[in-house]
Amino acid sequence: MRVTTIHAAGDIRLEERPQPTIDHPAQAIVKVTASCICGSDLWPYRGENPIDAGSPIGHEAVGVVEEVGADVRHFRPGDFVIVPFVHCDNTCPHCRAGITSACVHQGFTTGGQGEFITVHQADGSLVKTDGMPEAHQIPSLLTLSDVMATGWHAAVAAGVRPGSTAVVVGDGAVGLCGVLAAAELGAERVVAMSRHESRQKLAEKFGATHIVAERGEEGEQRILDLTDGIGADAVLECVGTGASMDTAFKIARPGSTVGFVGVPHGVELPIRRMFSKNVGLAGGMAPVRTYLPDLLDRVLTDRIDPGLVFDLTLPLDEVAEGYRAMDERRAIKVLLRP
Amino acid sequence: MRVTTIHAAGDIRLEERPQPTIDHPAQAIVKVTASCICGSDLWPYRGENPIDAGSPIGHEAVGVVEEVGADVRHFRPGDFVIVPFVHCDNTCPHCRAGITSACVHQGFTTGGQGEFITVHQADGSLVKTDGMPEAHQIPSLLTLSDVMATGWHAAVAAGVRPGSTAVVVGDGAVGLCGVLAAAELGAERVVAMSRHESRQKLAEKFGATHIVAERGEEGEQRILDLTDGIGADAVLECVGTGASMDTAFKIARPGSTVGFVGVPHGVELPIRRMFSKNVGLAGGMAPVRTYLPDLLDRVLTDRIDPGLVFDLTLPLDEVAEGYRAMDERRAIKVLLRP
Numbered sequence: 001m002r003v004t005t006i007h008a009a010g011d012i013r014l015e016e017r018p019q020p021t022i023d024h025p026a027q028a029i030v031k032v033t034a035s036c037i038c039g040s041d042l043w044p045y046r047g048e049n050p051i052d053a054g055s056p057i058g059h060e061a062v063g064v065v066e067e068v069g070a071d072v073r074h075f076r077p078g079d080f081v082i083v084p085f086v087h088c089d090n091t092c093p094h095c096r097a098g099i100t101s102a103c104v105h106q107g108f109t110t111g112g113q114g115e116f117i118t119v120h121q122a123d124g125s126l127v128k129t130d131g132m133p134e135a136h137q138i139p140s141l142l143t144l145s146d147v148m149a150t151g152w153h154a155a156v157a158a159g160v161r162p163g164s165t166a167v168v169v170g171d172g173a174v175g176l177c178g179v180l181a182a183a184e185l186g187a188e189r190v191v192a193m194s195r196h197e198s199r200q201k202l203a204e205k206f207g208a209t210h211i212v213a214e215r216g217e218e219g220e221q222r223i224l225d226l227t228d229g230i231g232a233d234a235v236l237e238c239v240g241t242g243a244s245m246d247t248a249f250k251i252a253r254p255g256s257t258v259g260f261v262g263v264p265h266g267v268e269l270p271i272r273r274m275f276s277k278n279v280g281l282a283g284g285m286a287p288v289r290t291y292l293p294d295l296l297d298r299v300l301t302d303r304i305d306p307g308l309v310f311d312l313t314l315p316l317d318e319v320a321e322g323y324r325a326m327d328e329r330r331a332i333k334v335l336l337r338p
Numbered sequence: 339m340r341v342t343t344i345h346a347a348g349d350i351r352l353e354e355r356p357q358p359t360i361d362h363p364a365q366a367i368v369k370v371t372a373s374c375i376c377g378s379d380l381w382p383y384r385g386e387n388p389i390d391a392g393s394p395i396g397h398e399a400v401g402v403v404e405e406v407g408a409d410v411r412h413f414r415p416g417d418f419v420i421v422p423f424v425h426c427d428n429t430c431p432h433c434r435a436g437i438t439s440a441c442v443h444q445g446f447t448t449g450g451q452g453e454f455i456t457v458h459q460a461d462g463s464l465v466k467t468d469g470m471p472e473a474h475q476i477p478s479l480l481t482l483s484d485v486m487a488t489g490w491h492a493a494v495a496a497g498v499r500p501g502s503t504a505v506v507v508g509d510g511a512v513g514l515c516g517v518l519a520a521a522e523l524g525a526e527r528v529v530a531m532s533r534h535e536s537r538q539k540l541a542e543k544f545g546a547t548h549i550v551a552e553r554g555e556e557g558e559q560r561i562l563d564l565t566d567g568i569g570a571d572a573v574l575e576c577v578g579t580g581a582s583m584d585t586a587f588k589i590a591r592p593g594s595t596v597g598f599v600g601v602p603h604g605v606e607l608p609i610r611r612m613f614s615k616n617v618g619l620a621g622g623m624a625p626v627r628t629y630l631p632d633l634l635d636r637v638l639t640d641r642i643d644p645g646l647v648f649d650l651t652l653p654l655d656e657v658a659e660g661y662r663a664m665d666e667r668r669a670i671k672v673l674l675r676p
Contacts, residue, residue, distance in 0.1 A: 093568045094592045099616050102592030157618070230431045254432045254440030257620065260613070269607045275598070275622040278437050280495070281607075282595065282618030 002338070003114030004319045006057045009047030012320040017056070017111075020118045025071035028122035030063040030083055034142045035112050036310065037322050037334045038085075039172045040263050045323055048265060058113030059085040060145040062138065065126075072122045080133060081126040082296065083119055084288035085109050085146045090124035100124075100289040109145075113319055115338045127292045129300070139307025139335055140299045143177065147333065148295060148306040149288040150261045151177025151238065155185050156291075157283035158234035158259030162186030167223055168208075169248050170238035171199040173309040173333040174261060176206055178236040180306055183207025184298070187234070191226065193219055193247075199332060202308060216247070223251040232256065237283075242266045252279045259283045310335040340676070341452030342657045344395045347385030350658040355394070355449075358456045363409035366460035368401040368421055372480045373450045374648065375660050375672045376423075377510045378601050383661050386603060396451030397423040398483040400476065403464075410460045418471060419464040420634065421457055422626035423447050423484045428462030438462075438627040447483075451657055453676045465630045467638070477645025477673055478637045481515065485671065486633060486644040487626040488599045489515025489576065493523050494629075495621035496572035496597030500524030505561055506546075507586050508576035509537040511647040511671040512599060514544055516574040518644055521545025522636070525572070529564065531557055531585075537670060540646060554585070561589040570594065575621075580604045590617045597621045648673040 001019045006012055020029055035058055043049040044057070065079040075081065088095050088103030095103050107120030119125055133141055140148075151174050160166045166182035168175050171194030182190045183206060192203035195213040203211065212222045223232060231253030237245055240262025248258045249270050257280040269281065298304045312331035314322050322334035339357045344350055358367055373396055381387040382395070403417040413419065426433050426441030433441050445458030457463055471479055478486075489512050498504045504520035506513050509532030520528045521544060530541035533551040541549065550560045561570060569591030575583055578600025586596045587608050598621040607619065636642045650669035652660050660672035 093566075097591070097593050099593035102615055157616075228431075253435070255435050255437035255625075257618070264609045264613055267609050269609060271602045271605050271607060274619065275602055277440055278620075278622035278625070280595070280618060280620030281612065282616075282620070284613040284616035287593075287616070 001115040002316060003056050003111045004058055005054050006044055006051055007053045008051060010045060012045065012323045014317060014319055019116050022067060022069045024120065025069035026121050026123065027069045028065055028072055028075055028119045028126065029067040030061065030081060030117050030119055031066045032061045032063040032112070032115055032117060032338050034138050035061040035336045036142060037113065037326050037336070038146060039174060042327055043263065043265065045327060056111030056114060058111060059109040060142065060147065061109060061112045061117055062142045062145060066116060068122060074123045075126055075128060079128045081128045082141055082144045082292060083109055083117065084125055084149070084292065086285060086288060087120040087125040088289050089121045090289060095124070098287060098290045100287040101285040113316065113336055125289060127296060137299065139310045140305055142335065143306040143309060144292060144295050144299065146286070146288060147173045147309065148177045149291045150174050150286040152181040152291050152295060153286035154178045154236035154238055154259040154261040154283060155181035156259070157257065158236050159257050160185040160187050160234045163188045164233035165189040165191070165227055166234045166236065167191040167193065167232040167251055168236045168238060169193050169244050170262065171196060171203065172238065175236070175238035176202055176309055176332065177306055178238050179203045179208050180206035180304055182234070182236065184304060191223065191232070196329070198311070202332065205308065220247055220250045227253070234259065238262055240264050240267065242268060246270065249273055249279055254278050257282050261286060309333045313337065339453040340654060341394050341449045342396055343392050344382055344389055345391045346389060348383060350383065350661045352655060352657055357454050360405060360407045362458065363407035364459050364461065365407045366403055366410055366413055366457045366464065367405040368399065368419060368455050368457055369404045370399045370401040370450070370453055370455060370676050372476050373399040373674050373676070374480060375451065375664050375674070376484060377512060380665055381601065381603065383665060394449030394452060396449060397447040398480065398485065399447060399450045399455055400480045400483060404454065406460060412461045413464055413466060417466040419466045420479055420482050420630060421447055421455065422463055422487070422630065424623065424626060425458040425463040426627050427459045428627060433462065436625060436628045438625040439623040451654065451674055463627060465634060475637065477648045478643055480673065481644040481647060482630060482633050482637065484624070484626060485511045485647065486515045487629045488512050488624040490519040490629050490633060491624035492516045492574035492576055492597040492599040492621060493519035494597070495595065496574050497595050498523040498525050498572045501526045502571035503527040503529070503565055504572045504574065505529040505531065505570040505589055506574045506576060507531050507582050508600065509534060509541065510576065513574070513576035514540055514647055514670070515644055516576050517541045517546050518544035518642060520572070520574065522642060529561065529570070534667070536649070540670065543646065558585055558588045565591070572597065576600055578602050578605065580606060584608065587611055587617055592616050595620050599624060647671045651675065
């Protein structure tokens with residue numbers, strides 16, 4: 001089968017590899033219908049994470065169950081499933097507490113930008129649709145494997161409440177999904193910090209009531225002005241860099257929480273400010289499986305359309321161009337069709 | 339009047355200074371009935387904070403209103419009051435949101451280990467008793483100015499819930515008050531990490547169901563063993579050092595929150611672990627005024643007796659010995675009588 005691999009910074013290849021096989025009775029093999037490129041894939045692509053040369057890449061996918069292990073009870077070949085990027089048994093104490101991303105049987109999707117993937121703990125990890133979804137629903141269903149669930153987690157972790165003012169730092173696909181999540185959770189004012197016109201437009205479509213194009217001190221001042229100097233009730237930090245985290249803590253009102261979901265790179269938390277202002281930090285790797293039933297319902301009832309984050313669709317053969325387009329910010333997020 | 343001053347590390351003096359006067363119409367002057375030495379006073383005493391030589395020290399006090407400014411409506415000379423270490427107007431947006439420690443008119447008690455103190459924003463900051471309290475209630479009322487409210491804040495920030503397992507890192511007076519708070523908030527298991535027998539005993543009196551005397555990796559393993567490998571539902575970090583924070587994050591279960599109240603010194607937060615395990619951080623400088631009505635009621639109805647943290651009472655003249663006793667951990671907390 002064909003699968004995307006990374007060999008060095010900037011070196012993405014589509015290669016022929018053996019099709020995965022069941023090697024544990026709780027596993028399933030899923031034939032990928034659609035996958036995509038994640039902002040976190042850009043860290044190794046840009047040489048900012050170590051690379052194991054030739055390793056498969058990609059972790060967001062939806063598809064059709066091809067084969068199941070002997071212990072899998074709830075899925076069978078032909079089922080259309082959403083594959084969370086982090087796999088779980090959904091029965092351990094951490095799963096029962098809602099933190100499925102810290103499952104004691106945690107596993108990850110690897111080689112998601114390919115034709116077939118192995119799902120560990122299939123019964124716990126997967127969620128299926130009733131029958132095959134319509135073609136136009138595929139992009140939104142695909143976002144539930146990671147990006148939309150991650151934006152949702154940022155909003156939940158930040159404690160977005162009805163009537164509140166939420167600010168989203170970061171206009172990548174996760175940030176845009178965070179805007180959608182904050183609006184769905186009832187924020188009265190949703191501020192998207194974005195300086196790219198196409199992203200601003202999508203943020204507004206997702207429910208942003210205000211756009212702040214400025215960054216750094218100027219952007220922070222804009223948020224303070226918007227909130228009469230009080231600061232935001234909830235801040236969604238959707239980037240993961242030191243600068244974005246710094247902004248998040250500066251605009252969060254005393255007693256509020258910064259919800260963070262971007263894999264942290266070079267972040268030093270401002271603990272003195274956190275202490276003096278009582279601004280907390282919550283979030284982390286999204287417990288996708290926990291949110292899936294609710295999010296699936298919102299997508300299938302056309303309440304939300306997070307698939308709009310895909311502004312470029314490419315055949316899997318052109319995956320390298322997909323990385324270039326995202327790296328150069330020509331595309332918000334790239335959908336790949338095997 | 340006499341007031342305690344610090345001149346250098348280890349150099350505590352009782353000196354004669356002018357009695358404070360009202361210089362703002364919202365102020366009150368309080369004649370101190372009892373004050374005490376805080377764990378945070380030991381940071382400069384040990385030379386770990388910069389010292390402005392000769393500056394007054396101490397910020398925990400109860401006393402009797404001596405004089406009020408022209409704008410003070412709710413207090414008059416003769417009222418017995420608890421003086422929160424952080425003063426507030428109790429009307430600004432931060433105060434209304436419960437974060438009185440971030441009031442836009444924030445002020446602090448200075449020279450609390452003395453005979454008279456100035457209270458800024460007296461109407462917002464102070465809470466009085468009906469008439470003069472009984473002598474045996476003074477120590478517990480004194481703890482409400484900081485230490486008990488701070489332990490309470492740790493428990494609230496950590497999200498202690500009925501039936502949960504709470505672990506308190508730190509057996510100083512704040513940690514012991516955290517034990518009391520966790521028990522009051524309904525934790526089923528309250529684990530005190532303490533290796534000093536006198537403190538263990540007080541922790542048990544305050545509601546600790548388990549004592550863990552080990553520290554570092556050994557102590558962390560004990561907590562994991564106690565919780566079937568899951569970790570604690572809530573962790574109260576009541577020290578503020580890198581080592582204590584490190585332990586707190588290692589024993590907190592995924593999805594839980596570390597409540598921190600110790601002024602951070604040399605703390606680098608483990609953001610990677612926070613991300614992968616979804617362990618949050620909340621807390622900071624305690625909004626004492628917010629908790630005061632509830633805590634005052636618990637003290638006056640003899641439901642709690644946090645004054646037991648004082649195991650040494652000295653006349654103000656012997657304040658230097660009080661610092662030595664706390665520094666050498668001969669005393670848990672020292673009460674001073676002017």
